[in-house]
Amino acid sequence: MARIDIDDVVVTYGGRPVIDGQSMTIPDGCFFTILGPSGCGKTTFLRLIAGFLAPARGRVAFAGRDVTRLPAHRRDCGMVFQDYALFPDRSVFENVAYGLRARHVPESDIRRRVGACLERVELAGFADRLPAALSGGQRQRVALARALVIEPLVLLLDEPLSALDARLAAGMQSFVRDIQRDYGVTTVFVTHDQRMALTMSDRVALLRAGGVEQIASPREIYHRPRSTYAADFLGAANLLAVDPDGIRGEVAQCRLSGARLAAHANGCRPGDAVRLCIREEEARILAPGAGDQGGDNRLAATVTRLTFLGEATRVELRLQGGAALRLIQPNGFGATAPEPGSAVTVEISPGCCLVREV
Numbered sequence: 588m589a590r591i592d593i594d595d596v597v598v599t600y601g602g603r604p605v606i607d608g609q610s611m612t613i614p615d616g617c618f619f620t621i622l623g624p625s626g627c628g629k630t631t632f633l634r635l636i637a638g639f640l641a642p643a644r645g646r647v648a649f650a651g652r653d654v655t656r657l658p659a660h661r662r663d664c665g666m667v668f669q670d671y672a673l674f675p676d677r678s679v680f681e682n683v684a685y686g687l688r689a690r691h692v693p694e695s696d697i698r699r700r701v702g703a704c705l706e707r708v709e710l711a712g713f714a715d716r717l718p719a720a721l722s723g724g725q726r727q728r729v730a731l732a733r734a735l736v737i738e739p740l741v742l743l744l745d746e747p748l749s750a751l752d753a754r755l756a757a758g759m760q761s762f763v764r765d766i767q768r769d770y771g772v773t774t775v776f777v778t779h780d781q782r783m784a785l786t787m788s789d790r791v792a793l794l795r796a797g798g799v800e801q802i803a804s805p806r807e808i809y810h811r812p813r814s815t816y817a818a819d820f821l822g823a824a825n826l827l828a829v830d831p832d833g834i835r836g837e838v839a840q841c842r843l844s845g846a847r848l849a850a851h852a853n854g855c856r857p858g859d860a861v862r863l864c865i866r867e868e869e870a871r872i873l874a875p876g877a878g879d880q881g882g883d884n885r886l887a888a889t890v891t892r893l894t895f896l897g898e899a900t901r902v903e904l905r906l907q908g909g910a911a912l913r914l915i916q917p918n919g920f921g922a923t924a925p926e927p928g929s930a931v932t933v934e935i936s937p938g939c940c941l942v943r944e945v
């Protein structure tokens with residue numbers, strides 16, 4: 588277990604900086620996700636932590652110890668790659684034993700530790716199989732066992748679930764998380780999948796073009812995104828132009844389509860260029876008649892399109908004044924979505940927030 592400190596690092600490829608003076612702290616035992624779109628630098632951060640590349644400037648430390656110049660094989664990192672990188676001609680047992688043999692661990696300890704690890708990943712009966720005779724999920728668990736058996740200071744996971752189908756990946760998410768908690772190992776997980784980041788992580792670092800846009804807990808980054816970029820990347824959000832009337836403490840008053848609206852100020856100040864961020868589940872259609880008296884956070888709208896999603900229906904609306912709004916209405920308990928073309932009243936949660944426009 589170890590805290591990881593990345594201080595003011597610069598990484599260049601062919602003289603071009605792709606990470607330019609960035610810092611992050613990953614707490615001891617934390618499941619920390621580096622999230623962002625393709626090419627934003629996620630793998631570069633992971634390679635920097637693993638020791639596969641050295642920064643042109645700055646420092647990387649594990650548990651307070653400077654490892655910046657320490658080669659990868661001396662850093663005590665367990666790694667799981669997207670393609671698992673198992674040895675195809677070695678049994679499951681030998682794949683898992685690899686790191687222990689490289690460290691000249693005695694044979695009796697290898698048997699005990701590999702056995703315990705295979706048991707933990709629920710592959711005790713598979714020790715003699717070759718990787719080709721395993722399913723994708725089983726291979727993934729072998730890769731995890733191989734990374735954990737060395738009892739690493741740090742576990743690095745590079746998009747390890749992206750090769751699995753959606754249902755299997757969902758099951759593996761809680762499996763990986765349970766094992767990570769059991770071992771208590773500081774874990775850095777790289778993904779471009781915002782849902783995985785939100786469900787699995789203690790903390791999420793959202794990257795943008797090699798820079799750290801925001802580091803926060805899943806709830807915070809989802810409900811209080813620092814920018815329109817963060818709001819948009821973390822889930823379906825309506826980002827609407829509003830006229831802010833004023834900000835007092837944590838509450839912002841604004842106008843949208845002529846209606847008064849209260850929202851969380853989210854650190855925005857008077858004069859900032861802002862948008863109102865309304866998540867799809869932060870708006871609901873009021874029952875006919877319920878919104879007749881008007882009031883704050885209530886908007887008149889016309890339904891333009893319905894999309895059936897199974898557990899819910901996505902409703903697209905046009906607000907008075909022309910802005911578009913999407914919301915999610917759960918199905919069930921006899922809920923019926925209004926017909927396209929019908930006039931409705933929409934209520935906006937006061938929990939929605941302003942975000943800086945960048």
Ligand SMILES: Nc1ncnc2c1ncn2[C@@H]1O[C@H](COP(=O)(O)OP(=O)(O)OP(=O)(O)O)[C@@H](O)[C@H]1O
Nearest residue numbers: 600601605623624625626627628629630631632779
């Ligand atoms: N060896 C390299 N030489 C030159 N440029 C590179 C090299 N590796 C990565 N890059 C560039 O550095 C930037 C960051 O790449 P990186 O692989 O870290 O992104 P990523 O967020 O992991 O992307 P992806 O999700 O597509 O894997 C990209 O612009 C990429 O083209």
